[in-house]
Amino acid sequence: MGPIVQNLGLSTEINFLIAFLLGIGFGFVLEQAGFSSSRRLAGMFYGYDTTVLKVFFTAAIVAMAGLFFMNYLEMINLNQVYVHDAAIWAAAIGGIIMGGGFIMGGFCPGTSVSAAAIGKVDAIFFLGGLLLGIFVFGFFAPMFSGIISPEEGSYWFVDSHKKISDALGVSDSIFALLLIVMAVCMFVFGEWLEKKFARPDITKEI
Amino acid sequence: MSKPLRILAVIVILAGISIAFLPERNNVVQLDAEEIMFEMKTESNMESVDNLAKMLIEKDPTLLIIDVRTAEEFAEFSLPGSMNIPLEQILNPDWKDLLEDFAGVYHKVFVSNGTSKASEAWMICRRQGFKNNYVLKGGLNEWFNLVIHPEKPKSTEDTKAMADYQRRLGFQQFFTGGKASVGSIDNSAVPTINIKKKKGPSGGCG
């Protein structure tokens, strides 16, 4: 039963090898999908290319559905799977800052790595900025510790559930269905956008 | 939207609906939660120091004392015949057979300095449905208070307190044997298995 590394007690080195192989798959698919092009990534926000929306949400629902089926087939123990657990305010503020970075830089960290790999100079500069941003954060880290790990009762503390389904009070599987329906609606919307805001001059170039 | 995409959308939504109707494996754990709460409230998962001492003296073959403190702490002092599984390794598959104890042979008692680490270990095992697990009530601190340095009850206390005290003096005699060393008496029979520390699910980015 998965996660394999924990449950078979594989060594750290093998775990890292698995990480490397998964990374190759990740980078390959990102590049094949066209995520190595910043104008294609930014296209989602202007409607001329909604690839990001399609790839991102397809990946999310495929992985999510896969986890459900694997759990049903007792192939994976979901209690051992890491569930992202940032504090809500920290995730919101961080997300807003990253959104600004996205529209100005045209990449997100993962896509910039795969773009840098094929020689996109803007991606290399983006990566440099990324490291610089993390370094700058290092100076301010103590200031933000109250937001990142708020103590109970503090202003930034939100007593909420870890999972969105619990927070909304529905079961995981019902939420999964909702998310899938939502994703399909977004795909339809994306196809429509691409027709309406088509910019063949740009899409041909990238 | 083109025809293949429409067909795809239908398939995806059908998959979503089937997810919504999949029986959730996690529910089993959730039902258990109430049972676990009940056992914790009624303290039916607790083993008293007196009982443990008695079992040790009688050399009860089913007794298995599992010390969940760190290896260093364990080396400093441990109960006779106890084995060391540091808390962070409790999920290690090497111990699964032992902790699960499918045949129900052992009476397993988790031991830590207080009760918090032991209770955590108990909880982890209980959630996986493992049975016959107990927590040493009051932990090693209580062991020291009651067995190594029993306190003589005041004359005003009832006869039961006095009888307890007498019995504990007997325990003290047995476990310290008048020797200066209070440390472990016989650990040679316990197999020491060296295993690597495994990293559990940890942060994605961060």
Place this chain on the structure above:
Amino acid sequence: MLEKKKWKYMNPYFAGTLLGLVLLASFYFAGQGLGASGAGKKVVVTSVIAVAPGYAENSDFYKDFAASEHSPMYDWLVFQVLGVLLGGFLSGALAGRLTWKVERSPKISRRKRLIFAVIGGMLFGFGAQLAKGCTSGAALSGMATLALSGFVAMVGIFGTAFMLSFLFKKLWV
């Protein structure tokens, strides 16, 4: 003159399905999702410890790493991101897309594009430290595991980018 044949990009739904399967494999094998920004942090930490060990020992942000016996680069995400680099390169090589290029709208200069790339990177790096992850680690992996904070980060990233998009239209269109 023969035009150099370029591969088309993969169909986005097919690519998304593949990406989802890679993510699923990551959960199945390693019990955690994919990420990227975490590796960046490890690079920064390693450099700071090498350049200014005294500062690193006293800083909240670095001291845990400075005290650890392993190098901060001895990390799951670092190896994963090295894989991304190789995977991206392989794909680009196969598709004939390996060229040095600054991709930009014809309306802006190269310099302007690169300056904005650095600013964007800085904001992303900063924000990812707050949200414990970037688009991959927080939003994508978080969504697949139905993590509340993953959805919050996702809405934050895409919502803000969309709301600010009119300001930076010249950069892209």
